Amino acid sequence: MAPLKPTVLGGAVVLLSALAGANESGVPTFSHHSPPAYPAPIGHGNGLPGWSEAYSKAQAIVAQMTLAEKVNLTTGTGWQSEGCVGNTGSIPRLGLRGLCLQDSPLGIRLGLYSSAFPAGVTIASTWDEGLAYRRGFAMGMEHRGKGVDIQLGPVSGPLGLFPEGGRNWEGAGSDPHLSGNGLAAAVRGIQDAGVIACAKHYIANEQEHFRLPGENPIEIKESISSNVDDRTMHEVYAWPFADAVRAGVGAIMCSIEILTIRYGRYPMRCKQTAILPVHKAADKDKINNSYGCQNSELLNGILKNELGFQGFVLSDWQAQHGGVATALAGLDMTMPGDQKFLTHTSYWGGNLTVAVLNGSVPTWRLDDMATRIMASFYKVGRDKTQVDVNLNSWTKDVYGYQNFYAKENYRIVNGNVDVRGTHGQLIREIAAKGxxxxxxxxxxxxxxxxxxxxxxxxxxxxxxxxxxxxxxxxxxxxxxxxxxxxxxxxxxxxxxxxxxxxxxxxxxxxxxxxxxxxxxxxxxxxxxxxxxxxxxxxxxxxxxxxxxxxxxxxxxxxxxxxxxxxxxxxxxxxxxxxxxxxxxxxxxxxxxxxxxxxxxxxxxxxxxxxxxxxxxxxxxxxxxxxGRLPFTIAKSAEDYGVKLMYKPDNSYAPQQDFTSGLMIDYRHFDKQNIKPRFEFGFGLSYSNWTYKSITVRKTSAGPYTPFSGRTPAANSKNVTETPSDLLFPPGFHQVPGYIYPYLSSTTQYGLTGNGTNGPAEGYNPTGTPIRPAGGAPGGNPQLYDVLWQVNVTVANSGSRNGEEIVQLYVSQGEQDDPVRVLRGFRRVSVDAGGWTSVIFDITRRDVARWDVASQDWLVTAAKKKVYVGRSSRDLPLVADLD
CATH class of the missing domain: 3.40.50.1700 (Glycoside hydrolase family 3 C-terminal domain)
Structure with missing residues (x-):
């Protein structure tokens, strides 16, 4: 069911106060909400390196799948049903075992004979893209060796809005460019190792308090909602995920909390909130915040349409709050499958089978889910690199139950395969350089x-x-x-x-x-x-x-x-x-x-x-x-200008407005002229460095053209199976607690025929119009045109060989912009007395701002400058960008 539409006045969307009142049932209503974006764009891979061939293979195998087999591929089998923290059902008829999903972003969670890598905050502190790639590749090889298909990392959510944020350390620093660079490098490394990377947590997942009812000292009814203005969403929180999509990431995890994209003129003052469940009669109750895994604007609109994401969206564990609503909003895989841990009931599984039979979820949507999953599978070469799962998350014993909850299928569950190799040397290097x-x-x-x-x-x-x-x-x-x-x-x-x-x-x-x-x-x-x-x-x-x-x-x-x-x-x-x-x-x-x-x-x-x-x-x-700091160290907590919510503003769904807008971390300090103890990018060296010269060369890149076109049309068709075809097969043994795609009966659902494919909300058989800012993975390809090349000369004026981290910042020139934003960095080695030349490309994206009126990127006529130096406040080289 779609969220309520915003009120439009003169081209700008006006949002009222977060807590607008209550309905006749006493449930509070919230005016902050995201607009609807339907239907879910069809993944295609057309002409896209790495994706085109993968989609051809995926489409061919999905065409052979039955309805039940497609549902089995998209639905988790339940918490503790098998050895991984997440497992999908298998399709033995086509030679596909169930997929294994395993944490974490710094190594194999609950693993044996595997490594514990430095955390994201430490790799970010190296400011070294090569090390980020090598770490990703090493982690990918370890997951591959254990039989893991999908590694649940890397992380860029949280980004680090709140310095006290509990999971900031999993991410790659408090700047979108730094985080995006690290995210993309890790994705390439993991997937070059033959494992699907899952970038998370999409999106604006910035605190742990109130992310999930029942986890907090103060009880709430629903998760916290993060209310973010449109420009900030694009320029801050979605920026790193765009880099991951451009790097070819196979999976993205939608987050537990509620999220609202507030459309209007920047800056808008808004709260961080959790997304409320559409399945609880959202229209009737006027609950118009939307959970991250059923927020159609986030999944269908920004991720799959605007950013051109070709992979699949999987839910965070217990982050699915509806069945049909999540499917139509763009969710492709639910984890761990059950609604809550060990409830053994699923919004999907047999319920998704019913939804397709009765036309609530169109067959093309289910086909797209399955095709996206299999395309990612083939893209990273899982058909060539997959080995049997030889880890178990629930016991360290060699022998145990494959179906842990059910206590069935006793066998070897921990093969104790040593996957560490020489990774200890890499871990030591990263931790030292970080x-x-x-x-x-x-x-x-x-x-x-x-x-x-x-x-x-x-x-x-x-x-x-x-x-x-x-x-x-x-x-x-x-x-x-x-x-x-x-x-x-x-x-x-x-x-x-x-x-x-x-x-x-x-x-x-x-x-x-x-x-x-x-x-x-x-x-x-x-x-x-x-x-x-x-x-x-x-x-x-x-x-x-x-x-x-x-x-x-x-x-x-x-x-x-x-x-x-x-x-x-x-x-x-x-x-x-x-x-x-x-x-x-x-x-x-x-x-x-x-x-x-x-x-x-x-x-x-x-x-x-x-x-x-x-x-x-x-x-x-x-x-x-x-290395260098990937965040600012302030003199007082108040200097950060943000407050993490420790006490909810209401007992239903706490509403947290991201009032800082673009001014996160060093941008806030610079804008407010607050002197930190140690600024973003700061760090001392064992040598001395002299920044000698800077030159700027303008390229011959052409003008920007908003993209126009459509995604492929959906192939709408009726279900070929009858409800009776989808009953549990005669003599089938049901493992207790296991989630299956089959029906236990036909009469209980009122199904008498094979159903017809009813029209999905917003469905257009000619395809979905692609947004002007879209057109390719990562967004409009012209965003990545190089407009300037900046050449700087850096000398090691010290007495010992060393490494310098050269940082490039851009001033976009508008009054409501940050003073400067990071747009390039390079870790270089220079011998004592030597010098080096460092060349940076500045793309159109680097100097563009998100325009809420046109819903596209815009380069304004304001005078722009480039700054190069050792930190966000030590920038001796300055030049104009003509």
């Missing part, structure tokens, strides 16, 4: 200190082991990843203390330690003896289904955990060379201690994965050049 030096008064790199002292529980091991807390839901010992479904089991975890002990042995240094965060007297005595004091402090965050130390996924504040501020000040009060390393999922406040005269160096080491200790030693001793 460490950021924030302060260095000459104490780094270390030489061979005579006596080292190490402080803080973050330096050492969890005494119960690195995997003792389910999904890493604790913060004991060193923090190397956050908690939740985005985690992986550690095959081992090298703590900083272990690595420093090994180095001290090599250098013949004395090393002592105090890892009790409250043993102040012992810290005093130990710190006074040492030449170099290394303090390790931490913060943690994760997914909302787990609460750690009172933090319900999102952090309660930006302070350090485990008495961290006190540990730093205690040590610094007794040691003139105190070096602080922070392991955290995002920014932490440092004002209590950062200017202490005895704090000689500070490092932000993110969440480094299994090689944590070795990687920090590599940086401390100067063997690896460090």
């Amino acid at each position: 460490t950021v030096i924030l302060k260095n008064k000459g104490s780094l790199p270390l030489g061979k200190p005579r006596q080292i002292a190490v402080f803080g529980s973050d330096a050492t091991d969890n005494p119960r082991g690195p995997n003792s807390c389910d999904d890493r839901g604790c913060s004991d010992g060193t923090v190397a990843m956050g908690w939740g479904s985005g985690t992986a089991n550690f095959p081992y975890l090298i703590s900083p203390l272990t690595a420093l002990q090994n180095r001290a042995y090599q250098d013949n240094s004395v090393i002592q330690w105090v890892v009790d965060d409250y043993a102040t007297e012992h810290m005093d005595a130990t710190a006074r003896q040492a030449d170099t004091c290394l303090v390790f402090v931490k913060a943690d965050a994760g997914e909302g289904y787990l609460t750690v130390d009172g933090n319900n996924g999102d952090r309660n504040n930006l302070t350090l955990w485990a008495n961290g501020e006190h540990v730093i000040k205690t040590v610094a009060g007794n040691c003139s060379n105190t070096i602080v390393t922070v392991h955290a999922p995002g920014p932490v406040l440092m004002e209590e201690w950062i200017d202490h005269p005895n704090v000689t160096a500070v490092l932000f080491a993110g969440l480094p994965g299994q090689e944590s200790g070795n990687s920090i030693v590599d940086v401390l001793y100067g063997h690896v050049e460090p």
Whole structure:
């Protein structure tokens, strides 16, 4: 059922207050909503590299499928039904086993003999596209070796609007360009390994509080709704997903929360809200927010039409809230299949079979779902690289039940195939290059200190082991990843203390330690003896289904955990060379201690994965050049200008307006002229760098032309099977809890014939008009025309070889635009005394703004400039863009 249409006045869409009142049943009504976008565009792959051949194969095999087989491909078989966190039904007649979907974006969740990679926040801190690709490829190879078909990553949602956001660490930084670049590189790596990448969480999934009823300390009826204005949606939150689509991503996961796209003139002030379920008589109750997995504008309109997405949309776990509504809105696969975990009832499965039989869901829509899934399957070569699933998410035993919930089919469920290869070396390199030096008064790199002292529980091991807390839901010992479904089991975890002990042995240094965060007297005595004091402090965050130390996924504040501020000040009060390393999922406040005269160096080491200790030693001793911040570290939490919602504004569906608009992270600081402690892109180097010259060359790119055309027409046809053909076959054994596509009877649904394919809402047999901003994966191809080439010369004026991260920002010149936005970066290696030339392409997309009136990208006549330098506020090279 379609959302209500917005009111249009003079070409601009006007939205009223978020909470408009209540209906006769007492259910509140909300005026923020997204417009309807029907029908779902047909995937085609026509003339698209990588997709064309895949679609030919997909169309051929789907043409052979029965109705039940197509439904089986699109519906999950239920939570804990088989060994993966998500499984689809099989089609044995055509030689297709069920698909295996497995977390996570940093390794194989719940896996054995697999790696724990650095988190997204750490790969973002490397500012290295090559490393992002290599990490994606390595993770893809590990998933491939375990039989996984769809890796549930990489992540660009959350983007990091709220610095306390629980899952920010899974993503690739708080800038759309940086995040999109990392997302695209990871997609290419994963899929080059022969596994379908699933970019998530689409879209504006920026906090854990109230994302799902029943997960929160304060009960709500429906999920939180994120209300985002149209321009911000395009220029901030959808930007990275456009990069992923252009990179050929096979799957995108729609999110749990409600989302509203607010059309109107920018800036519009709106709340983040969850999408309300259409299946609960939405029109009658006037609930016009829309859940992410049945928001037709997000899925049909922006993703499949405007961005030209050719893959399939799968739901986040428990994010489907309707059957027919989700199918028509563009959802292609439901996970894990049951409505709620272990309810054994599905909105799809047999119900989707009925919906097709009675014409509620047209056959072309089901065909498109199945074809999109199979096209992604063939695109990455799963028909050539697929092996039997040899992992089990529910037990570490070698033998167990293939159908875990039902306790049936006892067999080998964990083959214990070791898929790690030499990935530990890559993990160590990424974690080191993703460490950021924030302060260095000459104490780094270390030489061979005579006596080292190490402080803080973050330096050492969890005494119960690195995997003792389910999904890493604790913060004991060193923090190397956050908690939740985005985690992986550690095959081992090298703590900083272990690595420093090994180095001290090599250098013949004395090393002592105090890892009790409250043993102040012992810290005093130990710190006074040492030449170099290394303090390790931490913060943690994760997914909302787990609460750690009172933090319900999102952090309660930006302070350090485990008495961290006190540990730093205690040590610094007794040691003139105190070096602080922070392991955290995002920014932490440092004002209590950062200017202490005895704090000689500070490092932000993110969440480094299994090689944590070795990687920090590599940086401390100067063997690896460090990275740069992928977010801003403020002097106070209030300086970010945003507030995460810890208490709902109503008890039904909390409404959170994204009032910051385009001004997220450094853009807000620049616009409001707020001085941060450390700006976005900041990081010190072990060498010195001189930015010598900049030249701009305008290309001969032609003008921009709005795209016109249509998607392929749907092949509308009647169902060939009768209801009796779709009953459970005689003698068929139904595994308890398993979700099947079959009907248990025909009379209970009132089905007597084979049904006709009734008209779907908005269905047009000539195809769907493609939006002006569309026309190819990633959007209108002319958006990617290069308008200028910028050539800059950078010299290493230091005494040692090094790596510099050259950053390019663009000013678009309009008053309501950000002061500058990141539009390019490059990590380059230059020998001491040498120089290099770095060439950046500036595309039309880089200087365009989303125009809400024309619903297309527009390059205004405002004067534009390009800035190049070492961070968002250290930009010595400036030139006009003519």
